[in-house]
Amino acid sequence: MVPAMIASVETMLERWRQHEEKQIEVYKESKLLTAEVIFQTAFGSSYLEGEKIFDMLMKMGMIMARNRFKIRLPGIGKFLKSRDDNESDKLEQAIRESIIGVIDKREEKVMRGEENNYGSDFLGSLIKTNHDIDEKNRISVDNMVDECKTFYLAGQETTNGLLAWRLLLLAVHTDWQEKARMEVFELFGQQKPNAEGRNYLSWYGPQAQLVVTDPELIKEIMNNKDGVYLKGRLDQFAKKLLGDGIVLAEGEKWSKLRKIANHAFYAESLKGMVPAMIASVETMLERWTQHEEKEIEVNKESKLLTAEVISRTAFGSSYLEGEKIFDMLMKMGLITARNRFKIRLPGSGMFWKSCDVLESDKIEQAIRESILGMINKREEKMVTGEENNYGSDFLGSLIKANHDIDEKNRISVDEMVDECKTFYFAGQETTNGLLAWSLFLLAIHTDWQEKARKEVFELFGQQNPNAEGIARLKIMSMILNETLRLYPPVINLLRRVEREVRLGKLIVPANTHVMLSILALHHDPELWGKDVDLFKPERFADGVAKATNNNIAGFIPFGFGPRICVGLNFAANEAKIALSMILQRYRFTLSPDYVHSPIQIVTIRPKNGIPIVFNKL
Numbered sequence: 001m002v003p004a005m006i007a008s009v010e011t012m013l014e015r016w017r018q019h020e021e022k023q024i025e026v027y028k029e030s031k032l033l034t035a036e037v038i039f040q041t042a043f044g045s046s047y048l049e050g051e052k053i054f055d056m057l058m059k060m061g062m063i064m065a066r067n068r069f070k071i072r073l074p075g076i077g078k079f080l081k082s083r084d085d086n087e088s089d090k091l092e093q094a095i096r097e098s099i100i101g102v103i104d105k106r107e108e109k110v111m112r113g114e115e116n117n118y119g120s121d122f123l124g125s126l127i128k129t130n131h132d133i134d135e136k137n138r139i140s141v142d143n144m145v146d147e148c149k150t151f152y153l154a155g156q157e158t159t160n161g162l163l164a165w166r167l168l169l170l171a172v173h174t175d176w177q178e179k180a181r182m183e184v185f186e187l188f189g190q191q192k193p194n195a196e197g198r199n200y201l202s203w204y205g206p207q208a209q210l211v212v213t214d215p216e217l218i219k220e221i222m223n224n225k226d227g228v229y230l231k232g233r234l235d236q237f238a239k240k241l242l243g244d245g246i247v248l249a250e251g252e253k254w255s256k257l258r259k260i261a262n263h264a265f266y267a268e269s270l271k272g273m274v275p276a277m278i279a280s281v282e283t284m285l286e287r288w289t290q291h292e293e294k295e296i297e298v299n300k301e302s303k304l305l306t307a308e309v310i311s312r313t314a315f316g317s318s319y320l321e322g323e324k325i326f327d328m329l330m331k332m333g334l335i336t337a338r339n340r341f342k343i344r345l346p347g348s349g350m351f352w353k354s355c356d357v358l359e360s361d362k363i364e365q366a367i368r369e370s371i372l373g374m375i376n377k378r379e380e381k382m383v384t385g386e387e388n389n390y391g392s393d394f395l396g397s398l399i400k401a402n403h404d405i406d407e408k409n410r411i412s413v414d415e416m417v418d419e420c421k422t423f424y425f426a427g428q429e430t431t432n433g434l435l436a437w438s439l440f441l442l443a444i445h446t447d448w449q450e451k452a453r454k455e456v457f458e459l460f461g462q463q464n465p466n467a468e469g470i471a472r473l474k475i476m477s478m479i480l481n482e483t484l485r486l487y488p489p490v491i492n493l494l495r496r497v498e499r500e501v502r503l504g505k506l507i508v509p510a511n512t513h514v515m516l517s518i519l520a521l522h523h524d525p526e527l528w529g530k531d532v533d534l535f536k537p538e539r540f541a542d543g544v545a546k547a548t549n550n551n552i553a554g555f556i557p558f559g560f561g562p563r564i565c566v567g568l569n570f571a572a573n574e575a576k577i578a579l580s581m582i583l584q585r586y587r588f589t590l591s592p593d594y595v596h597s598p599i600q601i602v603t604i605r606p607k608n609g610i611p612i613v614f615n616k617l
């Protein structure tokens with residue numbers, strides 16, 4: 001749509017040339033421009049063609065406004081119609097006829113063979129849906145007319161206000177006018193703007209968001225040397241999911257929590273977790289023996305496995321014990337995902353709570369109670385003398401820190417609960433994605449499956465994997481990296497700019513949100529080459545630096561800099577152990593029933609699951 005928008009602005013600026021050095025009434029101009037833009041982009045027509053519809057909609061808007069505060073007796077409309085009622089009936093009919101005229105014109109072009117489809121704009125999509133053979137998707141002519149009316153009006157009236165008031169404010173605040181001009185010249189020079197650059201401004205509801213996909217800038221943001229880039233604020237649902245723990249914390253609180261997490265997941269601790277990981281994979285493979293030569297839905301299996309592994313290794317319990325917490329966290333994840341793009345009026349939560357808000361409040365409370373129950377159980381074992389310490393796993397470290405005599409290191413009960421939530425969720429959801437997508441890719445690319453199997457047999461034979469061998473799985477590492485490149489479980493990272501900062505050529509104002517798009521970065525042909533969308537683990541044969549042409553921030557599935565993922569090696573070990581043990585037993589291919597549809601519900605998941613057929617070696 002950018003070229004059509006530019007062309008409309010050019011028409012307006014052409015008009016302005018005759019009024020240079022004189023006054024221009026910008027509200028009127030902005031009205032014309034926004035009308036032209038919506039006509040061109042959504043309806044493939046010009047303002048002049050749509051002018052009649054637009055004028056009638058304006059008149060209807062005026063009638064609506066002047067009748068807003070008039071109270072009518074219920075039912076009176078049946079006996080008495082005001083002048084405005086009569087006029088609006090007539091207008092409604094005339095608008096309907098005009099819109100149907102626009103639709104007919106488009107349809108006729110296809111009937112006469114002038115065009116071979118209804119067009120890819122909004123009007124074209126409506127007509128296509130009106131002709132849909134599936135009744136469930138089809139919309140009626142009335143629906144089409146209503147949608148056209150809505151988009152004619154909503155697409156113009158609102159943007160008109162935004163543009164006109166912005167011009168007013170910039171005309172008053174000439175210092176900001178200068179800053180904005182500087183930015184525009186830096187980005188585009190005398191060229192026209194484009195929305196396809198590596199870094200661009202977008203809107204997340206009313207919040208300005210700078211999207212960054214340039215690896216150099218990403219490095220600068222993630223290294224955060226001046227402490228300007230803080231973690232983005234989560235919405236109320238995501239906050240209930242992850243709490244106010246390590247993922248969001250800053251400063252001393254973050255250092256304290258990070259130290260505990262680092263200690264629980266550092267290399268030596270990970271070695272000690274290998275037997276628990278193997279035992280969990282064995283439980284899964286035992287289940288699979290009843291489905292050999294048949295399909296297995298590996299995303300579901302991977303979910304169970306990763307839940308079992310994090311329960312055993314970090315919380316010293318089994319999946320069944322933690323199942324309730326997982327289920328509740330999953331529900332909260334779903335609520336978070338479906339509310340992501342809902343905009344709320346500030347303060348409205350004080351007067352009215354949606355069903356999702358009420359449900360998430362209840363879930364949050366129930367998760368808290370379950371986690372406290374688990375903590376109490378561990379503490380009781382110490383009190384009754386059954387154990388002589390709180391344990392060396394993550395939960396044990398948290399309880400120890402809660403009892404620390406040094407106030408600086410001590411964490412509160414709320415902090416313990418938030419950390420448990422975070423690690424239950426982050427430790428499972430993400431690794432689930434990595435394992436499921438890597439099985440999917442190996443089921444398609446059986447040549448790489450064979451290479452990986454050969455490596456596994458060379459290192460472990462028929463034995464279970466061991467820590468030394470896991471570190472030497474080179475082919476497997478290449479495959480996992482390529483999986484994380486194509487299907488990064490976390491697709492973007494958010495930061496908030498605390499104070500005005502220069503980022504490359506840009507001056508970013510305070511409070512701007514910055515979104516680092518991992519997905520865009522990992523699919524950038526300039527970084528990865530023309531074959532960017534192909535599964536080619538050989539890219540990583542000589543390490544990440546070589547694969548990214550020395551743009552090390554070009555591959556960041558686990559983040560970058562001081563806030564890099566704590567569970568990086570844990571996740572890699574778990575995936576390597578699971579894949580090795582599967583490869584030792586089965587050859588596998590993708591089921592013909594598989595339907596490709598990755599969706600984002602917090603992480604990237606296969607909407608329809610991943611059915612794979614496993615044949616015993």
Ligand code: HEM
Pocket residue numbers: 246247248258261265422423426427428430431434488489490493494556557558559560562563564565566567568570571
């Ligand atoms: C394939 C698996 C995983 C992926 C792709 C992944 C991805 C990420 C990413 C991209 C970040 C950076 C977030 C940011 O900078 O805003 C992150 C941070 C984090 N991850 Fe992971 N993660 C994975 C597994 C895990 C596991 C297994 C755990 C826990 C055992 C974990 C715990 C965390 C924590 C606590 C943070 C926050 C670190 C901090 O802010 O200091 N992750 N992860």
